[in-house]
Amino acid sequence: MNIDEPLVAGFVLPGRGRKRHRQGTESTIVNRLPILKYLPRHFRSHFVAMCGEFIGTFLFLFFAFSGTQVANTQTRPQTSTTIAQASNPAQLLYISLCFGFSLVVNAWVFFRISGGLFNPAVTLGMCLVGALPYIRGVLLAVSQILGAISAAAVVSVLFPGPLDVRTALRIGTSITQGLFIEMFLTAQLVFTIFMLAAEKHKATFIAPVGIGLSLFIAELTGVFYTGGSVNPARSFGPEVVLRTFHHYHWIYWVGPILGSLLASSFYRFMKMLEYETANPGADFDEHEKEHFDPEIHGSRPPTIVNLQPSDQQNLEKYGEARTITGAEADHYDPDGVKASPGNHTAGKGRHRRMSALKGGRKDPGFSPAEASQKEIEGLTDVYDAAPGAELGEASNRGHI
Known part of the structure; x- marks a missing residue:
């Protein structure tokens, strides 16, 4: 069934009417909402991308926060509202899997709408390497922050008990250590996105899998020490909902931003060196390699x-x-x-x-x-x- 041509009993949006197509005489590519033709193209594209990024970030963090809340329900102290105190390997694995798989699914779904970034640090990196206009980057970052706040608020309301998804430094982890942990974890994630999604190749369509695995291993390393943020919006949302901020909350912004700068610089350096020439034909099959190697x-x-x-x-x-x-x-x-x-x-x-x-x-x-x-x-x-x-x-x- 073609959803652009619903059945007789299909739902029709108000003001849209039913489309009539004459086979072979008219194009089937029409505006689904008549009002869209009055909007400037760039405004419409920005608006669609913002909506996609808001919903995508909301869904990504809703399932990630939900899994974290479940993992911490039986193990948290009565007054705990952070996840950095968890030391049970099974608990850490569960939280990491929730973040990784949630990113795989939602990035795959929203890749064609907004790019499936869901992270202001990633958005900054894409702007720095020229893959994203700066105006679009600012709009997407705002949408990501609003989506993170909304996800934290919904999880707080739906699940019993206090919201237990905040990022915090584990006792014994200094602010400097936490800052650099966040920086390197974010750099690894951002560089993975550059090479799998920004660089076009035969495996681009499965890039979300590699990106999700990248977040998974970052969470495995970071949850125990810093809460595993690697995403300023991810840390900011729960803080806003709980109306309390750690005095070192700034490291969850500065660390990922520094990581994005590090990944962008290394990526640019590799491009200057023409890294493609080091392993030519890496994406070719046997037939293509025979002709072009x-x-x-x-x-x-x-x-x-x-x-x-x-x-x-x-x-x-x-x-x-x-x-x-x-x-x-x-x-x-x-x-x-x-x-x-x-x-x-x-x-x-x-x-x-x-x-x-x-x-x-x-x-x-x-x-x-x-x-x-x-x-x-x-x-x-x-x-x-x-x-x-x-x-x-x-x-x-x-x-x-």
Whole structure:
């Protein structure tokens, strides 16, 4: 069933009316609410993203807080309202699993709506690397904080007993230690998001799984010592609902922000070094790797390319190495020979590079008139080894 075309008895929003489509004459892509066509596109997109991030953060933290509340119900002292005193490994594992799996599910659901960030520190990192406009980042951060407060309030009302999900330093953990613990845990989470979600690759669609596992191991480490915040909104929400703040509450803001800065700096550094070249073809299957891996191709014998008159003119004009792409590539067959009109195999010659000897400069003894009659030494058929060259736009790497 197409939900855009409900059944006769289906629910219809007020003012929307039932859509009538003439098959083959009208587009089925229409505004579901007529009022949307009067809103500026950027305003509408910001509003939708804010709604998605608010609901997503609410659901993520609602289930995370609920699991934490359950874990602490039987073990907390009568006056306890924090989770940093828990020392039972089973309890720590339960809390960590609740946070990790809640993030996996909700990030997967809201990824296409708002990006599924749910964390002001992550939002800051995405802005710093250029994956998110700053105005959108501010709007999403506000939505995340409001969603965290709402989640803490609902859990406080629904579950019996005092709200027991606050983050606090364990006795013996100094403020400085807590600050750096939060910084490194957040850096690990943010960098994971950069590499799995911001960097487009074949496994992007399952990025929420890796991100959730990243939060899971961060919680395993941090819950015992700091409460495992790694998210300013996560710590701020319960504090607002309980109307009490620890004097060191600031570390749950400064620590994650520093971690986001650290992860962003390292990511930028890796991009400057062109990390993709260290392991080319990491996302290729066996067939793609065979064609695009420079090491595999390097073992192949060179292919002699017979230049046509038009190619001779180009060689005279440019006198240097160049890449045949676009419309030109359609006129070459896999052997580098210019194809005749109507030859549909010519398109297989894409992404090939012809380079002349002597650093790409013309040989003084080179005669264009004889080019088509003798073997052109040094002109080889080389595959372009750029990662993702044959992948779709959604699979190209490094779109930051």
